[in-house]
Amino acid sequence: MRLSEGQTRVIDRASPIPFYYQLQEILKEEIEQGRWQPGDLLPSEAALEQRFGVSRTVIRQALDVLQADGQISRAKGRRSMVAEPKFRWEATLGAHSWNQPAVPNQVMLGRLVDARHVQAGGHVGRLLDVHDAADIFELTYTHEVAGRPVALSQMYLRPQASPGLAQACADTGELPTLIERGPDAADQLASRYGIKVAISDVTVELTQLNAFEADLLGAPLGSAAFLLSSLDRDAAQTPLSFTRAIVRGDQFRFSLVLHQRETEGPTGTHGLMAYMT
Amino acid sequence: MRLSEGQTRVIDRASPIPFYYQLQEILKEEIEQGRWQPGDLLPSEAALEQRFGVSRTVIRQALDVLQADGQISRAKGRRSMVAEPKFRWEATLGAHSWNQPAVPNQVMLGRLVDARHVQAGGHVGRLLDVHDAADIFELTYTHEVAGRPVALSQMYLRPQASPGLAQACADTGELPTLIERGPDAADQLASRYGIKVAISDVTVELTQLNAFEADLLGAPLGSAAFLLSSLDRDAAQTPLSFTRAIVRGDQFRFSLVLHQRETEGPTGTHGLMAYMT
DNA sequence: CAGTGGTCTAGACCACTAG
């Protein structure tokens, strides 16, 4: 399957591999070989129909795969574009704790877009151990890097999370105005109300964007994303807050540096998978 | 949009929301409400065409979304089936190190399916700092839980990773036979050759299954998956091995318990997202 | 305005499953 420069790979119509998958492989390879640079426009779907001699359905199935993989971005009325590489979020996990997380050379901006009371009923209320009639704070953030929206998070906060917060709520009956719209609302909670998280139970899974999420993130409906759920407790195991974050899978990857201890037991240590063996 | 029991939601043809997305929401809700249990067969695509009055294209777009989200499983010749819930992989991340990872109440079986020499050229060779002419070991594993294949990993190992391994290679010129086919190959490396990993650089991103991966995992081409890449180094920063693992996103989620230190700095502590703010 | 991608229809053929 090795071809000299300039030659054009074609779809093998006798192959059992579906056309759309062969096509997706061909285009991915051409992108990786630099035929088009990030930001360049791909040929139109009609042009690809001509070049490969298949129907538009096949062209679009192939582009669907490339898009979900983060290789291209598409928008109505515009030709499809080769995407910028994914952002990378880094954290170092040493012998003691998390340390120096960052998106290198980039600033990730969190922006509070909504703050409100919600009824405690349902899943979140149960997790936070708040009975049905009571209120919970819901704080909605968007997160962007280099102007690109990459994530969306919703934090659900118990009014009883700290004495300071409970007092402020009792005084006003409202979400304390100290939680202002801005990038540092989470820090405000920690510094002004003394909310101390001791244990975070974080779950990472894959999902697809629903209409609300797709709209806020400017991404297509149904595209693949990370779903991070985190239940935070204090040292006495009392639940404080629950956070649900959606991170665009086509824009982001996570990177952890794990420092192993020499005194470890016999468990496998070759990468994360070893722990699953 | 609240309907009484037994009533059937229909597609709103005047809505700007695409038919396939409305349909996917309807079916997801019916699954979550228990209209069908895990293992039950959904109506056939033809029956859904009849019920909702849309073309098969729309039906299939909707089922694509549900499948990628892990809600249903599909197979040629058989009706689509409501899927079992995702597996959950757990680890506790304490003040000191990883601890007690597990798939609760389940055993995850790693099985070595292939072991061979490969040329060092390319990406992996550069990462492992091995020059082009030399060989690298490639160990391929599959991982399954409760009989369901959920992951696939390939470990690339430097022959120079430890004096013991280098000696064994010099003796035989082959992959030492001590690495036998079986679930404990990674442990063998640690215990028999004294390979000590000090630092693991793990990257987590989203990808889609290629033909090779889909075949080994018995999953559809192009379905969403986690891609874990791990570069493992010893205490002197010398690269030892590189592992690339594919974990089915429709079958798996990861769960971490983070124990925060009281002496932490001012960084936000409300869940993982706080580190991104 | 023409070009383009997003969505939808109505068909077709095939390989696979299960009765």
Added chain:
DNA sequence: TAGTGGTCTAGACCACTGA
């Protein structure tokens, strides 16, 4: 063998983009 999902074709209309 009948039913089913996987793939593919050839059209259509729309909303949006950019010249």
